[in-house]
Amino acid sequence: MSAEQWMLLFSGMLGGALRVGTPFLFVSLGECLTEKSGRVNLGLEGVLVLSAMVAFAAACLGQSAWTGVLAGAVAGGLLAALHGLLCSLPRVNDVATGIALMLLGSGLAFYGGKPFIQPQAPQIPAWELGQWSSSPALQSALRINTLLPLGLLLALLMAWGLRHTRYGLLLRLAGDSASAARALGHSVTGIRILATTLGGMVAGLGGASLTLFYPGSWNEGISSGQGLIAVALVIFARWSPLRCIGAAALFGGAGAIGPALQSVGMGWGYHLFGTLPYALTLLILVLSCKPGRLAQGCPGELAAAKH
Template identity: 75%
Template structure:
């Protein structure tokens, strides 16, 4: 590999991490907020797919990608709110409800999104981080999603809110001790419904980044399981919004290895490298999710029987 090829390869990895990592970032932040309140939402895969379709449709019909982003956030919040309301009912299991909502979200997206498979919608603007290079390949690799700065600011805001605000304390309290929360006169169900809705809204931004930037189109295989991977990502990040940034970039970079190799003419094993994010997910779950072991940082209520 020559020096120019190495530069293109490294730029591809960095750019890919920043592009591919954006949906991971938003969905993991959404799940982090939900789980901090003591609820698991496996339905985020359905939220991601539905919001991706709604974002594309909103951009296509309005001509503005930002209207598509807003529509995706609303769609994600609505589906997640349904999950929160159902889980607040007696004897309702978070996991089973999440799987049902995942199937509902994906089914709605596939049914309503069929007319959107062929059309082109207005895309989000790119931030050119490769302006310093004379190489067209490097400049193309370092075109960054305009939603990325929003995700980074959101991660910092969530970290600060959990540590320094009354609302953040209430979310953490609901996740660590439902009895203490009720003893202080607060509604555990209300807090969890609000956190679940907020998590869905944030995850909806991840769906918008899929169809309005990279890969920038709508099809039924757009997500590739990123909503489910986000659950492992949150465990890996130890329920910290700031660590979610690093975890999302790691998974994004892992997913970018194959395309980066192909960009420098190495085609062997291209499809093999596409499974790296799934292998990482499996390793994280095997290492952390062992019987009788509580992961450090885990909200206490998540370890109780649902």
Template identity: 60%
Template structure:
């Protein structure tokens, strides 16, 4: 079988591979935001956390020669940004949306400042598992070369879904997110719970950034992110704060993002670049379709500022 025998199958194959590669950052950022919002806080600063995590992972990987050390460094940096966001928001009359926007700009600026020396050096890449090794076709091999973080993201989505439903920690986060007064009546401290949830959410978002710089596209530059952190907030709302829904939505967004490159690889030479806007158009369409002035958002935590 030769490459020419694939024919039109090259487009869905390219979309499959692209969906897997493009969706991985969405998975981690959306799961992190889902945890944060389930505790009753919205964090619009995850775009800055994502970019700073990408820079931190790349810089540490260059200095240590270990991609996984870079991922750990990104997680620590993301947790730090999450703690800073939660600490500022713990003060009275502080708007978490405004704080998130400020920290987004702060994180991006900080990443650009410290990341200047690491634009040229090459860092080690994260490993991928060649599930397509059984085939001699490059398209199949490329589509089924799956990074370890993608598989970890799937496992994490399932684990979070189970934890929210069946564990004490999941119940605590849900109670705090639904009613701070009820949480206090149960002897819980909403500020502490949100501090931990926002820190964990930031750590997850930074892992998405580490994937961008250490695997796909696998470099550090100031245009690495295309708004994945902000789009993940819309993705979480679309998924109705369900981790499994976040996984499905991330795959959908990833497939939309892979449409343009898939058409280009199939030999389409005109107009394919218009499809690069597909994820953004999809975001707008989903938000319009799921919004209604006459009904509340199903599954939304009661303490979220967007539900008040």
């Protein structure tokens, strides 16, 4: 390939890592917060799809992208709160409830979103960070979603809060040893419901990013399984909000390889490269979930649930 083609390829992968990685970042941060409390939310796919639809619908009706962002976060929080409340009932399984909520959220989104498949909604403004370059490809790659800096700041705040604040300590205590938290007089159920709800709101920002920035429209296949991939992302990041940034960039870049190769005229294997995020997910789960071996950083209550 020529130098120009290499530049196009690099720009395409960089742009993809930033655009595709933004929803991954929010969803993985939301799941990280939930799992730190000792609960798994496999319904995150439903949360993502529902929040994406609600954000798009609210932006259409309110003619404001930020109205849509707020609505998406609220919708994600409400569905996640339902998951938290149901899982707090006796003899209710987190995984089974998550699958049911995934189907519920997707069904509600598909039903409520039918009138919004064709219309256009106001989009989240972008930061044009590539104006210094004369390359249109690099300018496009550095067209940053305004929510991305918010996600990076949120990851930093989560990492600091979990380590240095009383609330972060209580959250980690509930996730590592529920009996110890109860012995100290804290409500493990309340902590987990709150963490699951907040995690759903964070994931809802990822849903809003899907429909209000990239790809910037609503359709029933908008998430492509990103909510489920987020569970593997959190394992890969070893339950660290800061590592979620790198994991999201990696998965975003993997998803951008196919389009980047197509942009330089290499059409062969386009659909094959599109499967890379799913292949990475499978690889991470195979390497991390070995019998008798706990993934580093795994909350104690989740580890106990495996036995």
